[in-house]
C-alpha cells in the first residue's frame with residue numbers, strides 16, 4: 001500500500017496562479033507520454049508516487065494522451081484508485097479537450113457538444129467526480145469563442161470542473177477569452193503555453209497579457225521534449241523520445257546540438273544539469289506559475305525538482321544564454 005511521504009510539503013515551492021486562490025507546485029507533472037496503454041504501468045505508477053512524495057500536487061492530462069487516445073486517463077484512473085484516493089483533496093488534476101478525439105464532426109475542436117461530452121468521458125476514464133481544471137486545448141477558428149468558453153463555464157457551473165483554463169491561445173485571443181470568461185462569471189485560472197529556451201513565443205505579448213489580467217501560466221515542454229537535457233549529447237539513446245518520434249529527431253540537427261552543448265557548459269558552471277537549468281530558466285519569470293515537465297523515469301522527476309535549488313540567474317548568464325540561442 002502506498003503511503004505518501006510525510007515530508008512531502010517540506011521543500012517544494014508553490015506559486016499562486018495569477019490572482020486566484022490556487023497555488024501550484026513550481027514543477028508539475030504531465031502525462032502526455034509514458035503513461036499510456038503502450039507504456040509500463042508500474043513505471044508510470046512509480047513516477048506519480050515519487051512526484052507526489054516530492055510535493056508535486058498537480059498532474060496534467062488530456063483526453064487524447066496515450067497512445068492509444070484515452071489510455072493515459074484510464075491508467076491514471078487506476079493508479080488514482082490504488083494510490084491516491086485518500087489524497088484527492090491534496091491534488092490538482094487537469095484535463096483538456098480540443099484536439100481530435102473521436103471520428104465525425106463532434107469529436108474535435110471547440111463546439112459545446114464536443115467539449116462537454118469529452119469532459120464526461122474523461123471523468124469516467126479517470127473515475128473522478130470532477131477535475132480541478134478543465135482546459136480548452138486549442139482555439140477553434142470556426143466556432144465562436146463564446147461557445148467554447150461557454151462550455152467551460154458550464155463545466156464549472158455543473159460541478160464537473162472547479163476551474164477552467166485555455167491552451168495555445170495567442171496573446172490577442174487570450175485577452176478576448178479572459179474578458180468573455182470574466183463576464184460569464186467563471187474567471188480563467190490559467191493559460192498553458194509552450195515555453196522553453198528554444199521556444200520563446202510567449203515573450204511576444206502573451207506573458208504581458210497574463211501578468212496584466214492576473215491569469216496564471218503553466219508552461220509545457222520546458223525541456224523542449226528532452227532536447228534541453230544531457231540526453232542527446234552523445235547521440236539518440238534507444239529508450240528516448242526522439243528514437244520513437246520522427247518529428248523530434250528532425251530538430252536534432254547539428255546546429256541545435258551545438259547550442260545544447262554550450263548550454264550544458266553554462267548549466268555545469270551554475271552547478272546544475274542542463275535539465276535543471278532548463279526548468280529554472282522558465283521559472284525565472286515570476287509570471288510563470290509552474291513548469292510542466294514530462295518524465296520517462298523516476299530519476300528524471302528528482303532531477304527536475306532539483307532545479308528549484310537554484311532559480312537565480314545573473315544578468316551575465318542570461319546574456320550568454322540569449323547569445324547562444326541567437
Ligand SMILES: NC(=O)c1ccc[n+]([C@@H]2O[C@H](COP(=O)([O-])OP(=O)(O)OC[C@H]3O[C@@H](n4cnc5c(N)ncnc54)[C@H](OP(=O)(O)O)[C@@H]3O)[C@@H](O)[C@H]2O)c1
Pocket residue numbers: 029030031032033034060061137167168192219220221222223224225226227229230231239240241242275276292293294295296297299300301303304
Ligand atoms: N497544452 C498542450 O498543447 C500541451 C502540449 C504538449 C505537452 N503538454 C503538457 O506538458 C507536459 C510536458 O510536456 P513534455 O513531455 O513535452 O515536456 P518536457 O519536460 O519538455 O519533455 C519531457 C521529456 O524530456 C526528457 N526528460 C525529462 N526530464 C529529464 C531529465 N531530468 N533529464 C533528461 N531528460 C529528461 C524525457 O525524455 P525521454 O522520454 O526521452 O526520457 C521526457 O519524456 C505533457 O505531459 C503535457 O501534460 C501540453
